[in-house]
Amino acid sequence: MTRHWSKDPYWTEAADRFYELREEGVKQLVIDLDAIDKTLYHGDGPAYRALEAMLSVHEHEGMDGFRGAPRIVLALLQILSEQGRNSKE
Numbered sequence: 129m130t131r132h133w134s135k136d137p138y139w140t141e142a143a144d145r146f147y148e149l150r151e152e153g154v155k156q157l158v159i160d161l162d163a164i165d166k167t168l169y170h171g172d173g174p175a176y177r178a179l180e181a182m183l184s185v186h187e188h189e190g191m192d193g194f195r196g197a198p199r200i201v202l203a204l205l206q207i208l209s210e211q212g213r214n215s216k217e
Contacts (some may be wrong), residue, residue, distance in 0.1 A: 130187050138177060139199070142203035145210075158209055178179045185193060
């Protein structure tokens, strides 16, 4: 059985950061393609972690309407945008 995505701080903390930005009025995220290319294909990178998180949504939330899927997408966008900012710091 796959661990539920909501038990993983990688996703929950990223989602929290996303919602904080929205509350501050931020309307755009920038994704640096060169920056994400460095980690996207790693086994523990965002793509494969998102796959596992979505599997947990499918496995655990089927009867609840898959409400975790949008949260994972927003968290993933936040993570990808941070990779670009972090590479410039």
